[in-house]
Structure formats: C-alpha cells, structure tokens
Amino acid sequence: MTVRKNQAHLTPTEKRNFVDALLELKRSGRYDTFVTTHNAFIMSDTDNGDRVGHRSPSFLPWHRRFLIQFEQALQAVNPEVALPYWDWTVDRSPTSSLWAADFLGGTGRSRDGQVSDGAFAVTAGKWPVSVRVDGRGFLRRALGSGGQQLPTRAEVDAVLAMPTYDTAPWNSASDGFRNHLEGWRGVNLHNRVHVWVGGQMGTGVSPNDPVFWMHHAFIDRLWAQWQARHPGSTYLPAVQTRNVVSLNDVMRPWNDVTPADMLDHTRHYTYDTAA
Amino acid sequence: MSQLSRRRALGASATALAGLALTGFVRTAAPSGPPAAEHGNRAHSPGGSGHTPTQPKPFDESFKGRRIQGAPSHHGGHHGVGYSVHIDGEELHVMQNADGTWISVVNHYETFTSPRAVARAAVVELQGSQLEPLL
Numbered sequence: 496m497t498v499r500k501n502q503a504h505l506t507p508t509e510k511r512n513f514v515d516a517l518l519e520l521k522r523s524g525r526y527d528t529f530v531t532t533h534n535a536f537i538m539s540d541t542d543n544g545d546r547v548g549h550r551s552p553s554f555l556p557w558h559r560r561f562l563i564q565f566e567q568a569l570q571a572v573n574p575e576v577a578l579p580y581w582d583w584t585v586d587r588s589p590t591s592s593l594w595a596a597d598f599l600g601g602t603g604r605s606r607d608g609q610v611s612d613g614a615f616a617v618t619a620g621k622w623p624v625s626v627r628v629d630g631r632g633f634l635r636r637a638l639g640s641g642g643q644q645l646p647t648r649a650e651v652d653a654v655l656a657m658p659t660y661d662t663a664p665w666n667s668a669s670d671g672f673r674n675h676l677e678g679w680r681g682v683n684l685h686n687r688v689h690v691w692v693g694g695q696m697g698t699g700v701s702p703n704d705p706v707f708w709m710h711h712a713f714i715d716r717l718w719a720q721w722q723a724r725h726p727g728s729t730y731l732p733a734v735q736t737r738n739v740v741s742l743n744d745v746m747r748p749w750n751d752v753t754p755a756d757m758l759d760h761t762r763h764y765t766y767d768t769a770a
Numbered sequence: 771m772s773q774l775s776r777r778r779a780l781g782a783s784a785t786a787l788a789g790l791a792l793t794g795f796v797r798t799a800a801p802s803g804p805p806a807a808e809h810g811n812r813a814h815s816p817g818g819s820g821h822t823p824t825q826p827k828p829f830d831e832s833f834k835g836r837r838i839q840g841a842p843s844h845h846g847g848h849h850g851v852g853y854s855v856h857i858d859g860e861e862l863h864v865m866q867n868a869d870g871t872w873i874s875v876v877n878h879y880e881t882f883t884s885p886r887a888v889a890r891a892a893v894v895e896l897q898g899s900q901l902e903p904l905l
Contacts (some may be wrong), residue, residue, distance in 0.1 A: 537878060538875060542866075542867060607897055628876055628901065629900060630900045630902065664868065667868050667869070668868035668869055697876070698875060698876050698877070698878055699875040699878045700875075
C-alpha cells in the first residue's frame, strides 16, 4: 500500500528515488503529458461554463485522480516511490530542506528567475521546460518574493472548520469549504501557495515545477482532514447541476471516474499520520 | 489563432456586437457574494470597482517596453470570454472571474481588477520573454 509522507521526513534515499523517478518520467515524455492536461483544464474551466478541474466542486476529486495517475506513473518507474506532501504551514521558508540542492533546488536568481541548483536546474540538462506559455525553457521560481506569507495553521484550521463542502453557484464566487481551500475566496490557501512559489507555479503550466505534486498532495490531505472533522458532510452537489460535476457524474478526461469514487483515499493510499 | 482572427479581434473594439456579447457575459457572471472584498490580492485593486463586474474598455499602450492591447472580441478566445489581450501582437489567454476580476495564463492564481492590470502583470512576469502562440 502506498504511504504518502511529509516531505520533511523523507530519508536521503527516498528523496533520491523520488527525484530520479521524476527525471525518468521527464526523459520518457510522460511527464509533459500531465503538464499539457493540466493547462488544458486551466484554460477551459470557466465560472459560467463547463468546469471540472478548477473553480468548481470537482477541484478536489479531479486533482485526487490526477495525482493518483501521476503517482502510478512514478511507480511504474520505481514501485518504492510515493508522492510526498508539503505542509507549507510548517515548512514556510525558502531555507526549508525542501528547497535544498539534494531535493527540489532553491529559488530563482534575480535576473531571470532561473533555478540554478539541484536536479531541476536547466543547467543540469535533465529538466527542459517544453510545455510553456512563453519562450523560456528553464524552470523558474521566486519563493516569497511577492511579500506574501504562506498560509498559517490557524488559517487552515478556520477553513477546515467550514461544515459545508461547496455551495451554489459552484464556482469561484462560492462560499463553503472547497472554494476557501482553493482560495478564490477568503484567506486564500491553495492559490496563495502557487503565487508564493512563483515562476511556472504561478501559471497554467504549474506542474512544470515538481513542487506542484507536493503542494496538491497536501491540499488532498486537507480534504481528508476535513472529511474526518465533518463525518456528516459530503460532496455537493449531490444532484445533477448544469456545468458542474455532481456526486455521481463522470469527470473528464477519464470519463470513468466520479467524485463518489474519489471520496475514500484509503482505497488508493494512506498518509504517514492519521488525517 | 489565425492571423485573420487576430486582426478581427484587434479591430473589434468599436463594434456593437462585441459590446453586446460582453454585456451578456457580465450579466450572467454577477456574483452572489462579495468575494473581491475579502480576496488576498487587494494590492492589485486600488480603487477598483470591486464587487460589480464592469465592461472593460479597450486599451493600447506601451508598458515597460512592450505593446499591450486589449479589446472586446466576438471570437472569444478559447472560451468565449468576449475580450482579447495581446502583448507585442501575441494573444495572452485571459479569463474573467465571477466577481469581475481577471486572471491570465501567466498569472493564473492571482486576481486583477481589469484586463489592463492583468496585461501589465504579465509584462512584469515575462521579463522580456515572448508569449508562445495559443494552440
């Protein structure tokens, strides 16, 4: 059974295996198919039209399925690998071990944002940024440069306390847990972390940065924590609703999985500590 | 996008058709609550209209050495947004949120009060790099 661990607790071997599996997915071309899929949904999910991956109730089950598929691709390279999660309420500094040269590498240099240490620096030759929105073919970051702080545990707890999963109009204007976690409304959790990292993480091609998976693994874990705190609450909408994925509708692009299928993560993986 | 549709987009600013299309979009986009007021990116909205979606005006200016243009458009880009933004002639994919704020594909998780603000933010983010053509 796959156990997803806090990235801060990985051994040097686990870090190396994870990085090597990422590099192999990149080399084989599989990695970039995930970037392409994500950007296609980013550009097509709209508040007043069909919306599946973002700004909608299925933001959480869509990314859960997306991460499972990605994790399975990693495990086809090395069965020992699981996706780690980044608890940015704790590891909230550019000096965290997450950003060391033996793991993801650090922030970008000031001139052009280029990450210049670690396995994902363009100078290492193994991480070309090919699916992109501008001409720059190198990984960029600007950790914390906008002056914003990462969300605090207190801010996370305030969102986890919201008992209603999601509300009409089921988009970026909604009240409820999903939209506050996604960050279009309120203290802003998920969106703010993308902005804090900067570089490609602030764009539609955010999975170009490997930290994308560790950020979303933590968002996924917060969904599990929310479920544990609110056993009487569940995914909404339960009934078919125009433009959005209800509990028993299938989700694109897989078309064979529903939010209902994604509610219990323990069928696919567990976490290192109880949610 | 084709050259033809790009010219059409750039030339559409004065057409009533584009204006009507945009008005229709904005009406259906009216938010049920005031998310803009509590959003974390207030720094981008000094004096912004905030809660009420407004029809953005065309613009055409030089900003930090780049030509940025915005205009209503009836081709609607990838998803019928009804407004096109270009940087040095290449289209920047933009989207309007239900609360009337804007995002672009290069600043996708941060909201701005107008297409001009999102274009300027993209220029800063691009650091001189050219946008890739939209697929």
